[in-house]
Amino acid sequence: MGAQQVNTAQAEAARVETAQVVISGGGPVGLWLAAELRLNNISVTVLEIRTEIDNRSKALTVHPRGVEVLASRGIHQRFLDESLKISTGHFANLSNRLDFSVMDTPFPYTLFIPQARTEALFEEYARGLGADIRRGHRVTGFTEHADSVTVRVEGPEGPYEIQTEYIAGCDGTRSTVRDVAGIEFPGTDSRYLGWLGDVLFDNPPAPGFNRFTERGGLMIVPLPDNRWRIAGTSPDSETREWPGDLTMDELRQKVIDIAGEDFGMRDPSWLSRYGNATRLASHYRRGRVVLAGDAAHQHYPTGGVGMNVGFQDAFNLGWKLAATIDGWASDGLLDSYHSDRYPVGEQLMEHSRAQTYLFHAFTPEGMALRDLLSRMVPESREFSDVLAGRLTALDVAYPSTDPTAHPVTGTRAPDLALTDTDSTLFGALRADSYVLLDLTEDDALADRAQQRVTVRAGAPDKTRPAWADVRAALIRPDGHVAWAWTEADDTKLAAQVDAAITTLNL
Incomplete structure (x- = not known):
């Protein structure tokens, strides 16, 4: 082999890099996932074909649950400072709007902020945590192995490869990652x-x-x-x-x-x-491939929910993927990403299709239906709250497989006040561990802290009927309730908590 051939071979070999996770797509969803992984000390490389942020903002809103997600990582104030707060929302642009001010959240409003600015703030956040974000780079393909993935990339200086443990497709409705993985994307083509x-x-x-x-x-x-x-x-x-x-x-x-x-x-x-093309990926996770955001679901942009659902996908996925890589995930934890978020995607498809019809209901019959539904918004609090809960994602709950589980299991935990700090629950959440809420009033669970469990004390919450009898709750890194207990005997309660912690491999 000649000298030139040797140098070429060495250059080729030098173009193989490593990262624990490769994310294809550097929009809000990919950036939020990168940040969640970095909070767990996972090395991550984000590959984004665009060389700069697109100032043509598709999304303009962050809904209440989205603000809660930001608050759960302590970065919400920057968004609050730069946004217009809107305390109402619309369903298919009906004349009567939904009232967010009555909802059980510290952020009963939508933030009006262009997607380009949201993306810039997310990128700043992810880079600050150490994410490797590469603009002008795109995934051209990958090969999945038993314990790794070889990702092929085209960059400004030519092709190269990254050896990674997982690849995440956050690369939009035309996702290369989804296509290469052979994940089906069934649905309907545009009619409107x-x-x-x-x-x-x-x-x-x-x-x-x-x-x-x-x-x-x-x-x-x-x-x-x-x-x-x-x-x-x-x-x-x-x-x-x-x-x-x-x-x-x-x-x-x-x-x-x-x-x-x-x-x-x-x-x-x-x-x-x-x-209004409407499609939902058949699998959010297949082997070492995961999908989030528009790569997993495509829909008519009704209510400004698309970006919100996307980075909430990433909020659910990030800690589970990190726990799997670090080896502390319980059995089936990464698979639960699909079982948690796929139903949310199904509901998104249903609501999007319903609103699409109403957005194009120009016949006398269609106008009558719009008028009827609009009148129901102020006349029926229950009807209005159901629509608002779905629009804001405050009603998202992940069903428990345990028929004896307490009703709050799987729901998003409210921002409960803490008695051992001047903070609240959202301020106590961490991407790399659970929070054990000790609501016993006598600190019966104070000694249950572990590497993956932070104990925080609070008072029993009599203002929320669903929480009135809860004496302890284990809160996941994404703010949803993993377990809740009503046991009155402190010794038995501690034993139940220990059993749950063991089951979760914490």
Whole structure:
């Protein structure tokens, strides 16, 4: 072998790197997953094909459960400082809005913040924790082995490989990771098209402009830099053929048809159409491949929930993947990612499809249905709360397989006050361990702290009926209840806690 061939071979060999987890996709979902892994000291490389953040923000909101997730890692204040708080939400743009202010959360509002800014804050957070984030790099394929994955990457300086333990597909609806893994993505193609434009206005409407008539539906909201987001639907939106790219003249005419004027719109920075293709991955985890966000679910952008569901996927996945790599995961823990989040995806598909129909219900019958549902929002608190709970993800609960489990098992734990610190439960949550809530009033469980269990004392919560009889609860790193006990005898209670800790391999 000649000298040039030897040098080439050495260069090829030098292009093999290692990381415990490779994440394909550096949007909000991939970045949040990277941060969760780094909080567990897992080495992670994020590969993102875009060289910079896309300022055309698809998502504009962080819903209440999303803010709770941020608070559970102590980074919510930055978002609160930069966001507009909106205490209501909409279901299919019905005229009567859902009231978030009555919900059991310290954050009874949606944060209005462009996705580009959310992504920038997530990237800053993940990099600060030590995540290796590479822009301009993309996964071209991978080979799964019994105990590792060889990931093939194309970067600015050419191809290379990364040897990793797991690969996470956070790379959108056209996910390369999902396709290479052979994970099916069944569902339905687009039948309806919505449209949007980010523009300047010479005569802007009042913030929160909403209108729905037989001529179409229209929402207009303010963006940074004096821009405005126009989003709408119209009777001509039902189609199975792509009508071509949206033009400024077309957008202007649609707005005039619905609102009666164009508000002096000009200088568009983004014009787009979006469809209601609806698909759900058959598996969120297969072998050493995991999916999260749009790689796992595709839907019509109703209610601004897509990004929120995505990084809540990552919130569920991160600690489980880390525990599996570190060797302290209980049997089936990583498989529970699918069993936890797949039903959430199914519900997302159902609600998205229902709202899609209402967004395009321009017939007299459709308008009557919209009016009926809209009247039910203020008339029925139960109806309104169900819709709000699903929109905000505050109602997400992961069912227990134990029929004798306490009713709060699997639910998200509320932000209970603690008596041994001036903090609350959200402030006590950690990505790498469980929190044991000691609600005995006499600190009967204070000595149960372990490497993966932090004990925090609180008082029995008589303000929440579901929690009134709970004397102890074990809270997962993602804030959901793993176990809850009502045992009155402290000795027996401690034995029950010990058994649960053993079962969880903590």
